[in-house]
Amino acid sequence: MPELPEVETIKESLKQKILFKKIKAVEIFCPKLIQFPDHIEFVKNIKKKKIKGLERRGKYLIIKLTCNSNLVVHLGMTGQLIYSDCPLELDKHSHLLFHFEDASQLQYRDVRKFGCLWLVKDGWLRFVAGLSQLGPEPLSEQFTLEYFQKLLDKKSIIKYLLLSQKNLAGLGNIYVDEILFRAGISPERFAVDLTLQEGEKLYHSIRLVLEEAVLARGSSVVNYIDGEGKKGSFQKRLRVYRRAGELCFSCGTPIKRIVLAGRGTYYCPKCQPLSPSSRRGNKI
Ligand SMILES: [Zn+2]
CATH class of the missing domain: 1.10.8.50 (Helicase, Ruva Protein; domain 3)
Known part of the structure; x- marks a missing residue:
């Protein structure tokens, strides 16, 4: 359901909140949402990474991390990324919880669970399902x-x-x-x-x-x-x-x-x- 305008808005709103923050830990309550690597590697590899930037391509949100890593999120039908300065209230639809070093948090919530997350190095972005087959961005100069x-x-x-x-x-x-x-x-x-x-x-x-x-x-x-x-x-x-x-x-x-x-x-x-x-x- 979230389309270009929604993912763009999520990107801009998160940029103001999580840019340059360091990830302390992540808790995964629904491992099947993690497409790559397996959830154990995902938890291990994302620790201590800092948020370098946020980008959007089509309906994909790409969170650029240090060490040439990328957290790619596709929100599917009902995915939400919700930031909070203090501990968040979780419910049965809260599937991932990122903890930053300053005690703020980012929750991935998804009622229908059609969303997908990947943690990949720069050179591996093309292996994210669908990402490399995308046509031009309709608001870019490439769309003539x-x-x-x-x-x-x-x-x-x-x-x-x-x-x-x-x-x-x-x-x-x-x-x-x-x-x-x-x-x-x-x-x-x-x-x-x-x-x-x-x-x-x-x-x-x-x-x-x-x-x-x-x-x-x-x-x-x-x-x-x-x-x-x-x-x-x-x-x-x-x-x-x-x-x-x-x-x-x-x-x-x-x-x-x-x-x-x-x-x-x-x-x-x-x-x-x-x-x-x-x-x-x-x-x-
Ligand atoms: Zn009419």
């Missing part, structure tokens, strides 16, 4: 209109294309639905059928929606909170996501929900028509 128009030549349903992390890093169900609404494109259309103008509109919508969501510190739809336990505010500005039956803010038509690739998909049938438009390139 030219790249995006080429991507749209695929015979893929536009929603699937945007969800694939290999095409574009960091988008998930919430933001793909919001982006398609802003661009006025039905989630069921084929990428290759979009006109060049629609492709350009979609490209700008991706950047616009993500920039707004980062500024709003993410969307707290289910249980998302940042590193300090604060909620985001973009959920108040969602125009289609989880609004089935409610009226479209632009045209008053009830928002529809369909299932695409097993995911609930929300759109306005009037603002996002399934029109049989001309094929790409025929219309400029």
